[in-house]
Amino acid sequence: MRTPRHFWKTSAVVAAGLSGALVLQAVTGQDSPGSAAGGTPGPVSSKAETTALQVSGDGTTASLGKRDTAPFSMLGVTWSDPAARVGGTVEVRTRAAGTGNWSRWLTLDGDSGQGENGAARGGTEPAWVGPSDGVEARVDGKDAAPLPQGLRLDMVDPGSGEVTALEPAAYTVDETGTPEPTPTEPAPATPTDPGTGTEPQPDVTVTGTPASGTPATPTPAEPTEPEPPVTEPSDSAPSPPAASPSPSVSVPAAPPSTAPRPPVTSRATWGADESISPEEPSYLPGEKIKAVVVHHTAESNDYTCAQGPAVVRGIYAYHVKQLGWKDLGYNFLVDKCGTVYEGRKGGVDRPVMGAHAYGFNSETTGISVLGTYTSTAPSTAAMTSVARIAAWKLGQYGVSPTGTATLTAGDSGRSYTGRTWAKGDRLTLPAIHGHRDGYNTQCPGDAFYNKLATVRTWAGGPVSGLTLKSVTGGGTSGTTTYTKAGITVNWSATTPAALVAKYELLVDGKAVTTTAGTATSAKATLTAGTHKVAVRAVHQSGTTTTTAAATVVAETTAPTFTTKPNLSLRTGTVNTAAVPLTLKWKATDGAALKEVRLTAPTAKTYGPTVTGANHTARSGAATTWSLTARDQAGNTAGASVAGTPVILQESSATRSGTWTTKSSTSYLGGKSYSSSAKNASLSWTFTGRSVAWIVSRAATSGQAHIYVDGTKAATVDLKSATTKYRDAIWTKTWSSSARHTIKIVVVGTSGRPAVTTDGIVHLK
Structure with a gap:
């Protein structure tokens, strides 16, 4: 189970006996973003440093004192046995490059998951800490099982720059100290159990080309010197050296989906250095995705959106070069700004076998959001992208995002809440569920896990939170809106617009206007009479939701002054500039009178039931008093009276x-x-x-x-x-x-x- 499918001399650089000695791992490609002839951007290479942790005599604690390092942006703690776990608390803090400021202590998720068969090491989830040049670490396992052997701190510099795919680059090894043995690659074999995470390699002619620029028959990287087989100290005899990947992998078809495909940033675009993972992709044995497993990367949320590709490259390097996985474990990654990144190679529209949910890899696809969401919920943008990817992938195989899936456990296991199962058991889980449902981990964090019901609704529909906010174009009296003819209907919904196919404006049950899913209003022209107006939202799944109907009356009859405006003197103090008088009127409307406005010689507005008001006028000056009656539909009528005190x-x-x-x-x-x-x-x-x-x-x-x-x-x-x-x-x-x-x-x-x-x- 722990024999790697491939090995790198760069994995064998842990100075197990040199406590605190930093070791620079070999770097594939270049030290900085490469470029092809003519200046074409190339893949971005990564570098890594490792240093062993000092373990206490009783094996319950470990530490690494403050020290300077080469530049890095991501780190994790790893150990020799991929099947082992750290039962205690793993914490690190780092010094920001260029400022000298030390961060607070950051708790690392103690288990990145067993990933896939062939992993070289176990480890925490990697943590993005931003550009750093100093580090300190501590592990407290006093209240848990003894700490695993071979604890070390791995620091990754993911590099930077624009990229396109280049030929795999050769690399050299710079070893310091005593190398840690790294197992060799066994010959590919078809797994007996599809759920263990072992990728099948059937010898079948290629039937398609993976999407996102991934070749159907990838060319492996060629090392600069022969690599002798190395055995794992605690295991049996060494396996034979790795063979070159077979060019005859069967590539499943990309079935159409019931949901639209969202934009996905390809591996070439985010800078994947393909030379570090030359093996061909593997596909689900049944070529069918039954469920989506949602993860978080359990790292800081302080990265910027522009750093998203670097974070992905860091995780990629950590999974492949530090843990010994064949490729990035997740099928997709999403940053907090909603950008979706292609994870494991093989074609984003194919059922690629990931290494994200041990025991259930062979029936699921994995989506991980960059960041930690234990107490902070992910952004709406990130949740939207997770819902879109999940809906698209499940839609390829006829699985409802709001439904359930029955999965066969490829190994015995335990969930975060204590549920246990044996190998071969069938578990019913939500079609979109959290990593913790199938593995004993906090992932994807409490705050994110509590949002998964929302993600399911967003992905599967119908549109939620649909509310008709207002109908404008006239006025409203009680629950009835009045208009001459034209109306603007305004609405809102909690389902993100990217998951809404369209909105329809209904008048008396019939669609009269159709808008895009991004719209929040629509216009319509009504015939005279009383109408029922509503909004219908059509989710990308085809399910619909309709608001409660609003009553709208369209009418063009103007109000009337049943009592014409008239003036009378009233009691009060008299001045030559202000003689007290009363203006009286009475206006009515066949539908609904809204107001009466005095427009001259001064401006005042009166409610529909008001029939008089006190004013003053200058002595000896002829004054015209003008009134306008307005109904709720906007129809008007005018009247006036003149007088001279x-x-x-x-x-x-x-x-x-x-x-x-x-x-x-x-x-x-x-x-x-x-x-x-x-x-x-x-x-x-x-x-x-x-x-x-x-x-x-x-x-x-x-x-x-x-x-x-x-x-x-x-x-x-x-x-x-x-x-x-x-x-x-x-x-x-x-x-x-x-x-x-x-x-x-x-x-x-x-x-x-x-x-x-x-x-x-x-x-x-």
Whole structure:
């Protein structure tokens, strides 16, 4: 189980007896991004350093003190036995290159998974730490099983640059210290159990060409010198040397999918150095993917989107050069910005055998999101890409992303929650499930695992969270929207737009407008009448969701003023610049009146039930008062009334009896008439439709009779607890303008007979 399918002299560089001695692993290709003739970018090579950890005498702890290193960006702790696990806590911290700042302690996921048969070493998940030049590590296994043998720290520099595929480059070995033995490659064999992760190599003629630029018959890298077989110390006799990969691998067809294929960044684009993994890809024995296993890479989330390719290259180098896997373990990788990367070679549209879910590799495909999601959920962009890839891959084999899959265990195992099974058992799992469901690991982290139900819904549909937010184009009263004809319907959904095939605007159950899945609104023109409007979302799977219907009334009938606007004088303080008056009206609508707006001489808006409002107007100035009634659909009707307030002061009145002139700036015009003589009178004749009597008032003020056109209309008491000037105390309004006479007569009230007046104001 632990015999590698291939070996590299570069794997044998751990100075097992040199605690703390850094060892530079061999580098394939160049030390920096290569380029072909003419400047064409080439694959990006990686470098690695390793150093053994100092293990305590009782074998329960290990450490590596602070030290300088060559530049690196990714690291992991590995050990000799691929089947062993670290039961304790593995922590590292690093020094940022160029700043000298040390990071906090970073806990590494203690197990990258057994991967595939032939792994040279076991190890933690690799952790991206960014450009670094110093490191410190510690392992605490006091409360767990003894630590595995051969603990070392592996540091990877993934290189940088643009790339395209180049011929595999030769490489040299720079060994320091005592090499750790590395097993040789056995001859390919067809596995007896499809679930163990062993890749079958049937000798069948090639029937297709893998996608993403992967050749159907890859050429292996040729080492610069012969490599003698090396045996694993604890295992049996050595296997024969590795043979060159057979050019007769059967490449399964790429079946069509029920879901669209999302963009995938090819291995050449992210800089895969194919020379380090020359073996041909393997395919699922049944050539059918039954489930998707979701992972996280259990590393820092602090990488930038531009660093995504470097992170992938680092994982690739770690899996192949440090752990001895034949290729990158995951089928796909996704960064936090949603970019999807091709993982293991063989064609992204083929059922490629990965090394991501030990015991279940032969029936699944693996997607890993770069970062750690124990307490922080992955970004929406990353989850969207996982859902898209899962839907596409499962759609190739008729598997519903929201359904379940029955998998046959290729080996005995235990899940993170304690579920156990024996080799050959059949386990029913969600078609999209977390790594922890089939292996005792935290992967993909609690926060991400709790989001897998969302990912399934996004991938399989229907569209979730679909809500009709508003219908615009007119107004809304209660739950009904009104329009003349045109409407804009706005909606939202929680399913990402990339997974929505289209939206349809329904009017009375029929689709009248179709939009892209990225749309959040649509327009329609309605015929007159009452309609039911809804939005239907079509998921890429074909499933549909429809919002609750909104009632929309289309109508073009304008409101009417059943009471035309009219003006009347009202009580209150009078100034020449502000005569108090009331504007009245009544508007109605056959559907739903929205408002009445006063547009001149000032702007005001009134609700649909308001029928009057108080205003003031300048004396002697003709003013037109304009109103617009608007219904909820936007139909309008206008009406107006004009009026001129005119002040007739006391001096213009016809007098009888004794009146005294008083002077004060508080009076209109600075003067007023006052009389305490019983039956003293003043009268004014005017033409208008409304009139008000203007007086001064105090605690000693008396009473007066008011006659209109010779008929007594009222007796008014001018007494007031507070002194008032220019007070319109009494008013009268007629339906139309006419000639009228107003006469006031002093009552001669006992103890307070005085009546003081500024005149009258009338509205013509």
